[in-house]
Amino acid sequence: MDEVFKALADASRRSLLDRLHTRNGQTLNELCEGLAMTRQAVTKHLAILEDANLVTTIRHGREKLHYLNPVPIHQIGERWIKKFERGKLAALGELKRQLEKRDE
Amino acid sequence: MDEVFKALADASRRSLLDRLHTRNGQTLNELCEGLAMTRQAVTKHLAILEDANLVTTIRHGREKLHYLNPVPIHQIGERWIKKFERGKLAALGELKRQLEKRDE
DNA sequence: ATAATAGGCAACCAAATGGTTGCCTGTCAA
DNA sequence: TTGACAGGCAACCATTTGGTTGCCTATTAT
Numbered sequence: 001m002d003e004v005f006k007a008l009a010d011a012s013r014r015s016l017l018d019r020l021h022t023r024n025g026q027t028l029n030e031l032c033e034g035l036a037m038t039r040q041a042v043t044k045h046l047a048i049l050e051d052a053n054l055v056t057t058i059r060h061g062r063e064k065l066h067y068l069n070p071v072p073i074h075q076i077g078e079r080w081i082k083k084f085e086r087g088k089l090a091a092l093g094e095l096k097r098q099l100e101k102r103d104e
Numbered sequence: 105m106d107e108v109f110k111a112l113a114d115a116s117r118r119s120l121l122d123r124l125h126t127r128n129g130q131t132l133n134e135l136c137e138g139l140a141m142t143r144q145a146v147t148k149h150l151a152i153l154e155d156a157n158l159v160t161t162i163r164h165g166r167e168k169l170h171y172l173n174p175v176p177i178h179q180i181g182e183r184w185i186k187k188f189e190r191g192k193l194a195a196l197g198e199l200k201r202q203l204e205k206r207d208e
Numbered sequence: 209a210t211a212a213t214a215g216g217c218a219a220c221c222a223a224a225t226g227g228t229t230g231c232c233t234g235t236c237a238a
Numbered sequence: 239t240t241g242a243c244a245g246g247c248a249a250c251c252a253t254t255t256g257g258t259t260g261c262c263t264a265t266t267a268t
Contacts, residue, residue, distance in 0.1 A: 002115050009113035010226080011106050014184075021188060028245065041227055043246075062235040062244045070188045077189075080118075081181040084125060084174045114256080132215065145257055147216075166214045166265040 001080070004072045007052035012037065013045045017054060020068035027063045105184070108176045111156035116141065117149045121158060124172035131167045 007013055012035075019031060032042050046066060049055040056067045111117055116139075123135060136146050150170060153159040160171045 005115075005118070006113050009110050011109075012226085014109070017188075029243090037226090038228065039245080040229085040247095044226075064245070068188075073185055073188045077181055077185040081177055081185065084121075084172075084177045085181075116256085133213090141256090142258065143215080144217095144259085148256075168215070 001075070003052040004054065004076060007048050007054055008073075008076075010045070010048075012041075013049055016042070016045055016049065017068060017073075020055065020066060024067055025065045027065060031066060105179075107156040108158065108180060111152050111158055112177075112180075114149070114152075116145075117153055120146070120149055120153065121172060121177075124159065124170060128171055129169045131169060135170060 016031060020026060028039065028043065028046070031046070032039050035042065046055060046057075050057060053072050054069055056069050058065045058067070120135060124130060132143065132147065132150070135150070136143050139146065150159060150161075154161060157176050158173055160173050162169045162171070
């Protein structure tokens with residue numbers, strides 16, 4: 001889980017996920033197009049995404065196709081974010097109370 | 105949004121949010137209890153959480169109370185994670201197809 | 209008044225991060 | 239078969255990050 005959060009912390013990596021979300025199964029060079037980064041930098045980002053299991057790759061001849069794996073993202077939502085949904089209203093209510101009694 | 109992702113990338117910071125989730129409105133020293141970190145390290149983490157608007161503070165005499173703000177977490181879920189929910193099954197189906205034809 | 213308590217500020221440090229350049233390997237097409 | 243293309247490896251670099259120690263300020267309680 002920690003690896004996923006760390007992988008998602010970088011905007012370049014999130015935009016790579018976005019690119020795979022709009023078109024899945026791209027090669028490294030395709031993913032590089034239009035980015036202000038060298039191919040090697042993108043390789044490193046993709047490696048981090050792969051380690052976090054957010055991207056799966058398949059070699060096909062000399063090409064390496066990259067596929068988005070949405071499962072860890074889904075798990076962050078289910079296992080982590082939902083925990084903070086419960087009691088969200090309660091927390092906000094408490095915060096409001098505190099803010100109101102600030103000038104005591 | 106980027107600040108929130110960056111703030112959530114660190115396990116210590118996530119555990120501080122957890123602590124505030126179980127008991128809201130704690131002081132700095134309370135949040136330090138039992139952690140293998142100096143008070144100053146915790147201060148820095150809390151500052152990052154505050155910059156990301158994940159924590160709000162209220163001075164009360166010489167004490168500074170820390171309150172969890174669950175809104176940015178909720179937004180990550182709504183604005184970002186949900187985007188990847190759509191088409192999740194499609195993506196997995198495509199991945200499965202690719203994996204199956206791997207041995208051609 | 210004064211000591212204890214809660215927190216803030218700043219300098220410093222090692223390690224991790226995000227990026228580069230240079231070169232090498234494997235695969236495909238002419 | 240040989241050049242072009244897709245990608246991999248490794249060394250190197252600057253900056254950011256997560257942490258420390260030392261000292262200072264403000265508030266509270268005795």
